[in-house]
Amino acid sequence: MLLSLRSFKLKTRMVLILGMMALLQTGLIGFFALAYLSHSLDEQIGQRALHVAKTIASIPEVIEAVENRDSELLQPLTIELANINDARFVVIGDRNGIRLAHPSWKRVGKPMYDDDGDYNEPALLYGKPYIQKATGSLGASVRGKAPIFDSNNENVVGIISVGFMLDTVEEIIDRYRNTLYLVIALSFGLSVLTGLWFASHFKKAIFGLEPEQIGQLFQERNATLESIREGIIAVNNQGNITTFNRAAIETLGLDANTQLTGKPIEEILPDSRLMNVMLSGKPQFDKEIWLQDRNLIVNRLPMHQDNEITGVVSSFRRKDELDLVSRRLTQIQKYADTLRSQSHEYSNKLHTIAGLIQIGATEEALALIGQETLSHQALIQLLVEAVPDPILAGCLLGKYNRAKELGLHLDIDPESSMKAIPDRIPREELVSILGNLIDNALEATLKNQKFEVKLSMTDLGNDLIFEIEDQGAGVPEEQHENIFRKGVTSKQGEGHGFGLHLVTKLLQKLGGTIMLEPGDKAGSRFTVYIPKDR
Incomplete structure (x- = not known):
């Protein structure tokens, strides 16, 4: 049946x-x-x-x-x-x-x-x-x-x-029996009419879906929730939890056996502020909050039905995970820039050498090869002795080639030493800090039509110290505090004002500091201090 x-x-x-x-x-x-x-x-x-x-x-x-x-x-x-x-x-x-x-x-x-x-x-x-x-x-x-x-x-x-x-x-019984048949017929007709009305109303409430379709969507919804790495929690208009996924429990550090369905959100997460969104009806996107002693990036969206707010759904993820992804993307971009710079630089040199050979200027070609070889050998020898870490050394080599591509010179202090980098300091974070500061210095120097950017570094004492000095126009003293804020920049156009902010965030995580002061020959000098031990 x-x-x-x-x-x-x-x-x-x-x-x-x-x-x-x-x-x-x-x-x-x-x-x-x-x-x-x-x-x-x-x-x-x-x-x-x-x-x-x-x-x-x-x-x-x-x-x-x-x-x-x-x-x-x-x-x-x-x-x-x-x-x-x-x-x-x-x-x-x-x-x-x-x-x-x-x-x-x-x-x-x-x-x-x-x-x-x-x-x-x-x-x-x-x-x-x-x-x-x-x-x-x-x-x-x-x-x-x-x-x-x-x-x-x-x-x-x-x-x-x-x-x-x-x-x-x-x-008498026949008379009652006929009456009963009439009642049965009327009851059946009323039931049919009631069924038609209720079915139409019910179909409208479930958006015209059949029960089997609802069951399939429910299974797909559960599979989707569990496959998403972001934590998701939804509450109804009474503030009771109706939906959550495993990532939410893991992200918030809750007990794996916790049963959240039906529990008041204020009881489980008193500082979630989902009920504020319920009252205001305004969505919130990419909000940075602290919840359960965790720094999260949160989105909160009210759910509407028939112009009424029926609940709120929130998705969230740990900020350090997003920062890690951002740093990795930044690092990949830097590697790509380094490879492009080296490819472009050596392509120009090879074309020059090929041209000299074709016109018979073999001595000049040999001299150029020797000069290039000597320059790179000196740089490589310096990096091998002063910076044994291959990731940091590769970053500096790439920035050196990038400077040459721009017609600039990245002067690395030969007295530099960076051999005692603690294992606790992530190399990608260190490269991201140094890379952003060098890129800013190269752009400022190029914009001011100067030639040289200086870099010195030392691991003596209790801190790792990096100094990057450019020959740019410098930063006015009244802007020294604001220059590290997100979106603050002296450059034109969109997409700027994030490098120094990222540097500041990474240094805060590592327990380090950064100082800005005027350079010896105009420009600006950024000094970074990163403690070896927290």
């Missing part, structure tokens, strides 16, 4: 189910009502027949006529009594069950047993009245039978049988 119903659409299913329920309920109630009515009518008619029989059995004239076996008196009397009490018949028999009065004279003098198959023992032998339902010569009837006692009320001298025909009962 269920399989067959699934082949129909939701509206058809609801109409069929409601219709069948209406038929079943009204049918069962009607069957019970008719059975109860039939039993009650039989009992009432039987009690009435018995009452009439007892009344007739107590009439002195009837007692005397029975004792005298006076059928001439009893015959018309019973007919009159039957008419007065609306009974179908009144039959009187003697103590042996032989009829003394009957609606038909032909049956007078014959035993009552021939009529109903009953020996009348309860009344004749034991003197007890009783009710009987039987089919006799006059048809099916309910009979009340009572014993007739003699004038001294000691001995049974006869029996009275008063009958009411059952066709009257059947007529």
Whole structure:
């Protein structure tokens, strides 16, 4: 049955189910009502027949006529009594069950047993009245039978049988049965109309989807939630949690066995501020907050239905994860810039050498090769001795080539030493700090039409110290504090003002500091201090 119903659409299913329920309920109630009515009518008619029989059995004239076996008196009397009490018949028999009065004279003098198959023992032998339902010569009837006692009320001298025909009962039941059929039809029609209205309203509430589609979407939704690495929590308009994923529990550091569904958000996360979004109805994007002692980037979005806010959904991720992704992307970009610079630089040199060879200037070509080789050998030798860390050395080599590509010179102090970099300092963060400062210095120097950028570094003492000095226009003293804020820049166009801010954030994480002061030859000098031990 269920399989067959699934082949129909939701509206058809609801109409069929409601219709069948209406038929079943009204049918069962009607069957019970008719059975109860039939039993009650039989009992009432039987009690009435018995009452009439007892009344007739107590009439002195009837007692005397029975004792005298006076059928001439009893015959018309019973007919009159039957008419007065609306009974179908009144039959009187003697103590042996032989009829003394009957609606038909032909049956007078014959035993009552021939009529109903009953020996009348309860009344004749034991003197007890009783009710009987039987089919006799006059048809099916309910009979009340009572014993007739003699004038001294000691001995049974006869029996009275008063009958009411059952066709009257059947007529009443048929009338009620027709009414019941009408009620069933009306109930079925009302159920169909109710089913159509409810199905239409319900389909609208579930956006016209079928139950199987909702089940599939529910499974897809659960799979999607668990596959997302961002934590997701949704609450209803009462502030109770309705949705969450495993990433939310892990990101917030909650117990893995915590059951969040149905719990108030204020109880689980008192500082979530989701209810503020519920009240204001305004979404929030990329908000940086502290929650559960974790620095998170949060989005909060109210959910609307019929112009009412039904809940709020929030997605969040740890900020350090986003910073790590950002740093990795920045580092990849720097590696790409380094490779491009080196490729471009060596491409120019190779073209120059090839041109010199073609025009026969072999000595000049050899001199250029020797000069280039000597310059790079000196730089590489310096980096090998002063900066054994390959990641930092590769970054400096790339920046050196980038400077040459721009027509500038990155002067690395030969007295520099950076050999004792602690393992606790992530190399990609160190490269990101140094790379941003060198890039800013190269741009400032190029913009001011100067030539040189200086870099010195030392690991002596308790700190790693880097000094980057440019020959740019310098930074006004009143801007020394603001230059490190996000979005603050002296450059034109969009996409600037993030490098120094990122440097500051990374240094805060490492426990370091940065100082800005005027350079020896104008420009600016940035000094970075990173403690070896926190």
